[in-house]
Amino acid sequence: MAVTLRALQTVVPPTILIQEQVRDIFAAQPGLSRLAQRLVSTSFNVSGIETRHTVIAELTLDNDATEAQFFDARQQLLLVPSTKVRNELYITEATKLFVEAGCRALAACPDIRPEDVTHVVTVSCTGFYAPGPDYMLVRELGLKASTQRYHLGFMGCYAAMPALRTAKQFVEADPNAVVLVVSAELCSLHLRTSSDPDTIVASSLFSDGAAAGIVSARPPLPGEKALGLDLFETVITPVGEGDMAWKIGDEGFEMILSTYVPHIIDEHIEGALAPLFARDASITAQLAAPLSEDTSAVGGSVGARVLTLAPPASLSSVIEHWAIHPGGRSILDKTEAKLGLRTDQLNPSRETLRTNGNMSSATILFVMKYILDDAATADGERVCSMAFGPGLTVESGLMTVIEG
Numbered sequence: 001m002a003v004t005l006r007a008l009q010t011v012v013p014p015t016i017l018i019q020e021q022v023r024d025i026f027a028a029q030p031g032l033s034r035l036a037q038r039l040v041s042t043s044f045n046v047s048g049i050e051t052r053h054t055v056i057a058e059l060t061l062d063n064d065a066t067e068a069q070f071f072d073a074r075q076q077l078l079l080v081p082s083t084k085v086r087n088e089l090y091i092t093e094a095t096k097l098f099v100e101a102g103c104r105a106l107a108a109c110p111d112i113r114p115e116d117v118t119h120v121v122t123v124s125c126t127g128f129y130a131p132g133p134d135y136m137l138v139r140e141l142g143l144k145a146s147t148q149r150y151h152l153g154f155m156g157c158y159a160a161m162p163a164l165r166t167a168k169q170f171v172e173a174d175p176n177a178v179v180l181v182v183s184a185e186l187c188s189l190h191l192r193t194s195s196d197p198d199t200i201v202a203s204s205l206f207s208d209g210a211a212a213g214i215v216s217a218r219p220p221l222p223g224e225k226a227l228g229l230d231l232f233e234t235v236i237t238p239v240g241e242g243d244m245a246w247k248i249g250d251e252g253f254e255m256i257l258s259t260y261v262p263h264i265i266d267e268h269i270e271g272a273l274a275p276l277f278a279r280d281a282s283i284t285a286q287l288a289a290p291l292s293e294d295t296s297a298v299g300g301s302v303g304a305r306v307l308t309l310a311p312p313a314s315l316s317s318v319i320e321h322w323a324i325h326p327g328g329r330s331i332l333d334k335t336e337a338k339l340g341l342r343t344d345q346l347n348p349s350r351e352t353l354r355t356n357g358n359m360s361s362a363t364i365l366f367v368m369k370y371i372l373d374d375a376a377t378a379d380g381e382r383v384c385s386m387a388f389g390p391g392l393t394v395e396s397g398l399m400t401v402i403e404g
Contacts, residue, residue, distance in 0.1 A: 001171075001172070001175055001217050002217065002219070002228050002402065003168045003171045003172060003215060003216070003217055003228070003229045004215070004216065004217070004218070004219065004220060004226040004227060004228050004229065004402055005164060005167075005181075005213045005214070005215050005226060005227040005228075005229055005368075005399075006108075006109055006213060006214050006215075006216070006218075006220055006224065006226040006227075007104075007105045007106070007108035007109040007112075007212075007213055007214045008105070008211065008212075008213040008227075008365060008368055008369040008372060009101055009104035009105045009108055009211065009212050009213070009369070010101070010209065010210070010211045010362075010365065010366050010369055011097050011100045011101045011104065011209065011210045011211070012053040012208065012209045012210075012356060013053050013054060013055040013093070013097070013208050013209075014053075015053060015054050015055070015056065015057050015059060015060065016051055016052070016053055017051065017052040017053065017054055017059065017188075017207070017357075018050075018051060019044055019047065019049045019050055019051065019052065019204075020044075021061065022044065022052075023040060023041060023044035023045070023204075025076055025078065026040045026044070026078070026193060026200075026203055026204075027040040027041055027044075028076060029077070029078055029193040030077075031193075031195070032193070032195055033195050035195070036194075036195035036200065039197055039200050040200055040203075040204075043200050043201050043203075043204040044204045046329060046330075047204045047205060047328065047329055047353075047357075048326075048328070048329030048332075048350060048353050048354055049204070049205065049353060049354060049357050050354050050355065051354075051355055051356070051357075052188070052206075052207035052208075052356065052357035053207055053208050053209060053356065053357075054188035054207065054208050055089065055093035055094075055097075055186050055188065055189070055208050056070050056071070056089070056188055056189070058070055058071050058073070059071050059188070060073065061073055069081045069085055078192070078193045080192065080251050081251070081252070082250065082251060083248065083249065083250060083251060083252050083253070086127075086189040086190060086252045086253075087127050087128065087129070087189075089186075089189060090126060090127025090128075090129070090186050090189055091127065091129045093186060093208075094124065094126070094127055094133060094184050094186055095133060095136050097184040097186075097208075097209075097210035098122065098133040098136060098137055098182050098184045098210060099136060099137060099140045099141065100210070101182050101183075101184065101210040101211055101212035102137050102140075102141050102180055102182050102212050103141060104212065105180065105182070105212035105213055105214055106141065106180070106214070109214050110221070111218065111221060112178055112214060112216070112218065114141050114142045114143050115142075115143070115144055116178045117141075117143050117144070117147055117178050117179070117180050117214075118144075118147065118148065118170075118174070118176070118177045118178050118179065119147065119148045119149075119150070119167070119170050119177060119178070119179040119180070120134050120137050120138060120143065120147055120148070120149045120150070120179070120180050120182070121134075121150045121151075121152065121163045121166055121167055121179060121180070121181045121182075122134045122137065122149075122150070122151045122152070122181075122182050122183070122184075123151075123152045123153075123155075123159045123160055123163045123181070123182070123183035123184075123361045123362075124151075124153060124183065124184055124185055124361070125153060125154045125155060125156050125159065125185065125246060125360060125361060126185045126186045126187055126189060126190065126253065126360065127186060127189070128153065132151055133151065133182070133184065134149035134150065134151050135149065137180065137182060141180075143180075150166065152166075154246065155361070155389060155390070156244070156246055156360065156361070156389030156390045156393075157325055157327060157358070157360045157361055157363065157364075157387055157388060157389040158325070158361070158364075158387035158388060158389035158393055158394070158395040159183070159360075159361040159389065160181075160183045160211075160361045160362065160364050160365050160387065161232065161364065161385065161387050161395035161396070161397055162232075162234070162395060163181050163183065163361075164181060164215065164229060164232070164397065165229075165232040165397070167179035167181050167215035167229075168215060168229045168232070170215075171215060171216055171217050175217045176217075177216065177217075178214065178215075178216045178218070179214065179215040179216065180212065180214055181212065181213050181214070181215060182210065182211070182212040183210060183211050183212070183361045183362040183365060184209075184210035184362060185208060185209065185210070185359050185360040185361055185362050186208045187206035187207055187208060187358070187359065187360055188206065188207055188208050189208075189252065189253075190206075190252040190253040190254075190255065191203045191206065192251065192252060197259065198255070198256050198257050198258060198259075199254075199255070201257050201259065201328075202255040202257045205257075205327075205328055205357055205358040206255070206357060206358050206359075206360065207356060207357035207358065207359050208359060209356055209359035209362045209363070209366065210362055211362045211365035211366055211369070212365075213365065215229065219402070219404060220402055220403065220404035221404045222404045223403075223404060224403070224404040225372045225377065225379075225401060225402070225403050225404075226372075226401075226402045226403075226404070227368060227372065227383060227399040227400070227401065227402070228399055228400040228401075228402045229397070229399055230280070230397070230398045230399055230400055231276060231279050231280060231397060231398045232276075232395070232396070232397045232398075233272075233275050233276040233279075233395075233396050233397070234393065234394070234395055234396075235268075235271070235272040235275065235393070235394045235396070236391050236392070236393055236394075237264055237268040237272070237391070237392045237393075237394065238268070239264060239268075239392070240260075240261070240264045240391065240392030241391060241392070242256070242258075243256070243257075243258035243260050243261050243264060243392060244256060244257055244258065244261055244388070244389065244390050244391065244392050245390050246390055261327070261328075261331065261388075261392065262328070262330040262331050262333075262334045263334075264392055265331055265334055265335065265388060265392075265394075266334040266337075266338055268392075268394070269334075269335060269338055269339065269386075269394070270338065270339070272386075272394035272396060273339075273384075273386075273396060276384075276396045276397070276398060277398075280398055282318075282382075283318055283319075283398075286318055314340055315339050315340060315341065316339075316340060316341045316342045316345060318382070319382045319383070319384045319398075320345075320381040320382060320383075321345065321348075321371045321377065321381060321382065321383040321384070321401075322335075322339075322341055322345045322346065322348075322349070322383070322384050322385075322386075323348060323349070323364060323367040323368050323371060323383055323384070323385035323386070324346065324349045324367070324385075324386050325349070325363055325364045325367070325386060325387035325388055326349040326350065326352055326353035326358060326363060326367070327358060327388055328353075328358065329350075329353065331388070332346050332349055332350060332353070335386075348367045348370035348371050348374075349367050351370060352366045352367050352370060361387075363387075364385060364387045367385075368383070368385065368399075371383060371401075372401070377401055378401065378403070379401055379402065379403035380400065380401060380402075381400070381401045382398065382399070382400055382401075383398070383399040383400070383401065384396065384397070384398055384399075385397045385398075385399060
């Protein structure tokens with residue numbers, strides 16, 4: 001039985017942030033040291049981002065609000081709202097994005113009606129409320145009151161991957177199950193001015209967006225492209241626990257994103273993929289040396305054998321498409337070089353980053369949609385997906401393009 005991800009849909013809020021303009025505003029904030037000002041310029045300039053989106057409508061240069069909470073446009077001053085103020089806006093705006101993304105996914109699946117949905121899995125790490133987005137989707141989309149609901153909260157950028165894995169497990173347990181998966185993140189609510197390098201990096205990257213899809217055993221309709229969900233794996237790297245973290249402060253959520261993260265990924269990405277590849281017969285058949293499923297060897301000998309492929313095979317030829325979470329430009333650069341991928345294979349990730357920034361957990365679904373929307377993507381081609389988050393945790397998955 002093939003379990004498929006269908007009807008991937010994405011949503012971004014209407015307010016657009018131009019990276020160069022945001023850079024200049026952050027660099028001009030009072031209290032920044034000269035070093036911090038230089039770090040702001042560097043971080044924003046090398047981010048690979050041109051535009052981002054935010055639910056904060058007042059984050060515009062022409063805003064003339066007299067009671068601004070986040071940005072005083074007249075003084076070009078970033079304000080410091082409390083965590084409560086930020087979360088209250090999350091409740092209002094995240095609900096809109098969750099519902100719109102869910103509506104779009106159902107509309108893109110004409111053979112699935114709202115009453116067919118048996119499970120809802122929601123994902124977010126940028127706010128909290130109860131009854132939460134899972135409840136709101138049931139109410140606003142007209143789903144059955146008996147719909148089973150699950151929320152994966154505060155897991156960070158990798159959380160859409162375990163959401164898909166959970167949905168796959170539901171369908172494998174019950175072939176009649178239809179699972180609506182929705183991720184929505186409002187990272188811009190927590191951006192702030194600071195001289196701290198980690199905070200500066202986070203401010204240069206994060207943004208808002210939502211994505212949704214439907215997981216079931218129903219095959220795609222004629223002309224429709226879907227992703228067969230083949231395998232998933234989780235690996236925690238032996239280092240990096242303090243290099244990527246997410247905490248709650250009095251003035252919003254506080255992101256720790258060390259500049260050491262790309263180095264950690266560079267050192268351990270091969271080992272993180274080893275247990276995933278070891279479970280796929282078509283990949284292991286092309287390897288010059290067998291793989292072990294021993295995850296204790298992350299970054300060690302197991303990882304070193306990932307690239308030991310029987311000539312003329314390479315990872316770029318064995319797996320055509322790579323959906324890599326664009327946590328930042330340097331992460332994509334390290335991934336491309338370490339795995340020997342072609343430049344075009346990282347285009348979906350780089351373009352997602354360029355136009356939308358890092359939307360935490362929703363971002364990887366944007367990348368997958370980019371791959372499916374490409375006219376050149378063909379039936380039967382393989383997709384390897386990876387997302388990175390606090391821990392440092394690496395979530396990976398193998399998928400197959402299925403065309404109806």
